[in-house]
Amino acid sequence: MAYIPQDAKWYLADIVLEFTIQDDPENIVHVNVTLIHAHTPEEAYDRAIEIGKQSETAYENTEGKIVKATFRGLRDLNVIHEELEHGSEIIYEQLIDLSEEQIANLVHAKQALSVFRLSR
Numbered sequence: 001m002a003y004i005p006q007d008a009k010w011y012l013a014d015i016v017l018e019f020t021i022q023d024d025p026e027n028i029v030h031v032n033v034t035l036i037h038a039h040t041p042e043e044a045y046d047r048a049i050e051i052g053k054q055s056e057t058a059y060e061n062t063e064g065k066i067v068k069a070t071f072r073g074l075r076d077l078n079v080i081h082e083e084l085e086h087g088s089e090i091i092y093e094q095l096i097d098l099s100e101e102q103i104a105n106l107v108h109a110k111q112a113l114s115v116f117r118l119s120r
Contacts, residue, residue: 002115004041004079011036011115013048014075016106017055022065029103031075031093037086041115048074051087073107078114
């Protein structure tokens with residue numbers, strides 16, 4: 001596992017959301033870098049998953065098409081050392097027209113996330 005300071009309470013989660021629009025073959029993928037307040041990497045992971053799931057939505061756009069946001073998983077999870085507010089998005093990355101394989105490659109299993117990797 002990576003080095004986690006004993007007083008760590010802030011993490012950055014890369015939350016992967018896929019957006020699809022009815023009748024549009026292209027998708028849009030956002031990687032939202034989101035602040036997570038937690039006292040352990042396990043708690044940070046659970047809270048990041050919860051935020052991702054809460055981001056799922058569907059709505060009708062101005063053209064009458066259904067827009068759907070689907071939580072695809074976490075790309076990474078890192079500890080930080082700053083005093084910040086839980087759930088604040090720092091930055092996002094937009095990727096357009098990704099295949100299923102490309103999206104799958106963005107999302108990593110829990111043990112591959114930075115906070116769970118063995119330190120050297």
